[in-house]
Amino acid sequence: VTSPAGPNGTPAAVDAAFDEMVDTRRALHAHPELGFEEHVTTTLIRDRLGALGLTERPVATPTGGAFVLEGGRPGRTVVLRADIDALAVHEQVDVGFRSTVDGHMHACGHDAHTAVLLGAARVLTARAEELPGRYLFVFQPGEESLMGARTMVEGGLLEGLEGARVIGHHVASTLPVGLVGVRGGITMSEVHSLRITLRGAGGHGAMPTGSGDVVRAIARLVDDLGGVVAGLGYEGTDCVCTAGRLRAGSAPNVIPDHAVLEGTLRTFTADQRTEALGRLRALCDTLAADQGVTVELELPGHAPAVVNDPGLSALVAAAARARVGHERVLAMPPVAPSDDVSEFLDRLPGCYFFVGGGHPDGSSGVHHAPTFAIDEEALRVACAVTVDGALAMAAPGPGPAPGAG
Numbered sequence: 001v002t003s004p005a006g007p008n009g010t011p012a013a014v015d016a017a018f019d020e021m022v023d024t025r026r027a028l029h030a031h032p033e034l035g036f037e038e039h040v041t042t043t044l045i046r047d048r049l050g051a052l053g054l055t056e057r058p059v060a061t062p063t064g065g066a067f068v069l070e071g072g073r074p075g076r077t078v079v080l081r082a083d084i085d086a087l088a089v090h091e092q093v094d095v096g097f098r099s100t101v102d103g104h105m106h107a108c109g110h111d112a113h114t115a116v117l118l119g120a121a122r123v124l125t126a127r128a129e130e131l132p133g134r135y136l137f138v139f140q141p142g143e144e145s146l147m148g149a150r151t152m153v154e155g156g157l158l159e160g161l162e163g164a165r166v167i168g169h170h171v172a173s174t175l176p177v178g179l180v181g182v183r184g185g186i187t188m189s190e191v192h193s194l195r196i197t198l199r200g201a202g203g204h205g206a207m208p209t210g211s212g213d214v215v216r217a218i219a220r221l222v223d224d225l226g227g228v229v230a231g232l233g234y235e236g237t238d239c240v241c242t243a244g245r246l247r248a249g250s251a252p253n254v255i256p257d258h259a260v261l262e263g264t265l266r267t268f269t270a271d272q273r274t275e276a277l278g279r280l281r282a283l284c285d286t287l288a289a290d291q292g293v294t295v296e297l298e299l300p301g302h303a304p305a306v307v308n309d310p311g312l313s314a315l316v317a318a319a320a321r322a323r324v325g326h327e328r329v330l331a332m333p334p335v336a337p338s339d340d341v342s343e344f345l346d347r348l349p350g351c352y353f354f355v356g357g358g359h360p361d362g363s364s365g366v367h368h369a370p371t372f373a374i375d376e377e378a379l380r381v382a383c384a385v386t387v388d389g390a391l392a393m394a395a396p397g398p399g400p401a402p403g404a405g
C-alpha cells in the first residue's frame with residue numbers, strides 16, 4: 001500500500017486511523033493512571049509501537065517511553081511529544097467509557113493526546129520509506145506534577161538531537177471542536193508552585209494572645225496573595241497567584257502551631273517572575289512581622305513558560321489551515337495555564353498548539369473539572385495537524401530558520 005507523502009495523503013490516512021484512535025482514547029479514559037504510575041498506559045503504548053516496528057529508546061522515567069521511526073529520505077529530526085498522565089479527580093461524566101478508578105480521571109485530555117500520537121505514529125510509519133528525516137515519539141509521564149518532562153530531559157532524552165524540532169498539542173475543552181489555536185512566542189505561563197509554612201506558639205482557642213495565631217495569619221495571606229501579581233500581565237493576559245490548598249488545625253478550640261498554604265504563581269516573562277517573587281517574599285516578611293509568626297516560603301515545583309518558535313509555528317498554522325480552513329485557525333493570546341512541554345521547547349525550537357475539543361452544545365466542562373469532556377472529532381484534527389506539521393518540520397533544505405517569521 002502506498003500513499004503520497006505530504007499533506008495530500010494525510011486526510012485519508014488519518015480518517016482510516018480515526019476509529020482506532022477513538023477506541024484507544026476510550027480505553028485509556030476508562031483506566032486513568034496518575035503521574036509516574038502510568039504502567040498499563042505504557043504497556044499499551046509499547047505494544048502498539050512495537051507492533052509497528054519502531055525502536056524504543058531508554059528513558060529516565062519509570063513510565064512513558066520514546067520510540068524512533070526512521071524516514072527513508074534525508075531530513076531533520078522531529079520530536080513528537082504527548083503527555084499521558086491522569087488526575088486525582090472523580091469523574092462525573094456519564095459515558096460508557098467513564099473512569100473505572102474511583103477518584104482518578106483523565107480530566108485534562110492526556111488520554112486524547114496519547115491516542116493521537118499513537119495514531120500519528122501509525123500514519124507516518126505506513127509511509128516511512130517516503131518520509132524525510134526521523135521521528136522521535138515521546139510519551140511523557142507526570143505532566144501534572146511538572147516532574148515528567150524535566151526528569152526525561154535531564155536524563156538525557158534529547159542528547160544528540162541538536163537541530164531537532166518539537167511538535168505537540170493540547171486539546172482545549174474551552175475551544176469549540178473544529179478550531180485550532182497556534183501562537184508564536186510566549187504561549188503559556190511560567191509556573192512556580194508555592195508552599196508557605198506558618199509557625200506560631202499555638203494555644204487555647206479561648207485564650208488568644210493576639211499574636212502568633214497561624215490561622216488568622218493564613219487567612220490574611222490568602223487575601224493578600226493576589227497583590228503579588230497586581231498590574232502584571234502579558235499581551236492582555238493577567239499573571240496569577242492563587243491558593244489551592246490550606247492545612248491548619250486539629251480541633252475547633254485549639255489554635256494550632258503551624259499552618260500550610262499551597263498555591264501557584266503564573267507569570268510570562270523573566271521580569272515578571274523577578275517582580276512577583278520579590279513581592280511574595282516581601283509579603284511573607286510583612287506577614288511574619290504583623291502577625292507574630294514565622295513564615296517559610298518554598299517553591300517546590302517549576303516549569304518555564306511555553307515559548308513557540310515563530311517560524312515553526314507558521315508551518316503548523318499552515319498545516320492546520322489546510323485541514324480545518326483559514327478562518328478556523330486562531331492566533332491566540334497567551335494563556336495562564338502552564339505545561340511542562342516547555343522543558344523540551346526550552347532546548348529545541350518547536351510549536352505547541354491547541355486543538356478545539358469543546359462540544360458544540362457547550363456541555364464540555366473545563367480542564368481538571370469532574371465534568372471535563374471532549375468532542376472526539378478533536379482527535380482527527382489533532383492527528384492531521386501533528387502529521388503534516390511534523391512533515392513540514394522534518395523537510396530538508398533551508399525552510400524557515402528557527403526564530404524567523
Ligand SMILES: [Zn+2]
Pocket residue numbers: 108144367368
Ligand atoms: Zn492539566
Ligand SMILES: [Zn+2]
Pocket residue numbers: 108109110143170
Ligand atoms: Zn494537560
